[in-house]
Amino acid sequence: MDSFHMIWTTVGLVMIPLESTFLGRRxxxxxxxxxxxxxxxxxxxxxYTMEITG
Amino acid sequence: xxxxxKKMSPRLxxxxxxxxxxxxxxxxxxxxxxxxxAGFGGMLTKVIPILGMVFGFLFLVNLFVNxxxxxxxxxxxSGAKGWLYAVISGILISGPPYIIYPMLGKLKQHGARxxxxxxxxYNRNVKPQFLPAMVYYFGLRYTLILxxxxxxxxxxxxxxxxxxxxx
Numbered sequence: 001m002d003s004f005h006m007i008w009t010t011v012g013l014v015m016i017p018l019e020s021t022f023l024g025r026r027x028x029x030x031x032x033x034x035x036x037x038x039x040x041x042x043x044x045x046x047x048y049t050m051e052i053t054g
Numbered sequence: 055x056x057x058x059x060k061k062m063s064p065r066l067x068x069x070x071x072x073x074x075x076x077x078x079x080x081x082x083x084x085x086x087x088x089x090x091x092a093g094f095g096g097m098l099t100k101v102i103p104i105l106g107m108v109f110g111f112l113f114l115v116n117l118f119v120n121x122x123x124x125x126x127x128x129x130x131x132s133g134a135k136g137w138l139y140a141v142i143s144g145i146l147i148s149g150p151p152y153i154i155y156p157m158l159g160k161l162k163q164h165g166a167r168x169x170x171x172x173x174x175x176y177n178r179n180v181k182p183q184f185l186p187a188m189v190y191y192f193g194l195r196y197t198l199i200l201x202x203x204x205x206x207x208x209x210x211x212x213x214x215x216x217x218x219x220x221x
Binding site (some may be wrong): 002012023050 | 068077151152155156158159162171172175176178179190195199200203204207210211214215219
């Protein structure tokens with residue numbers, strides 16, 4: 001659920017053309033690819049931290 | 055020699071094609087077009103105040119914020135202070151992407167660092183206005199842990215992105 005939430009809020013494929021227009025195509029693509037992997041890492045880290053602090 | 059023909063811009067082509075579609079639809083189904091125009095009017099009244107804010111922001115940026123100021127605060131020479139600005143402004147900034155991207159594009163034009171812009175965008179996920187709801191549904195501990203991770207990973211995100219995207 002955490003991964004879903006993070007990908008939902010940080011990865012925006014539909015908005016890539018708009019982001020590319022103002023910030024550059026390379027910036028938009030790299031950021032969205034990074035955000036996809038970061039969403040999984042952040043979700044895993046959050047769950048792990050919840051477990052060890054709970 | 056033949057006179058050179060002027061090419062129609064894609065924007066104008068798009069506008070004309072939309073008007074043609076509306077015209078054809080109005081001819082066959084006037085009610086549908088009436089509903090569509092009413093929907094468009096409703097959307098426009100919602101968007102106009104936001105667009106006004108954006109133009110106001112862009113106007114103020116052009117008026118008061120010069121490239122030197124941006125380079126100093128969120129540019130290549132900004133250092134740790136720049137990252138702090140990126141985190142704070144990313145958390146506080148709110149609004150749909152079609153408003154945020156033009157604003158950040160303007161900052162980039164004036165010399166803002168790519169990594170800081172990426173960090174700002176990542177920190178938009180910490181939404182102060184939704185924190186109470188998040189605490190209510192998921193608990194304070196989860197909200198705190200996730201928010202801290204988002205802030206930390208926004209810095210990493212910006213740093214890595216700078217390796218892929220040169221200024």
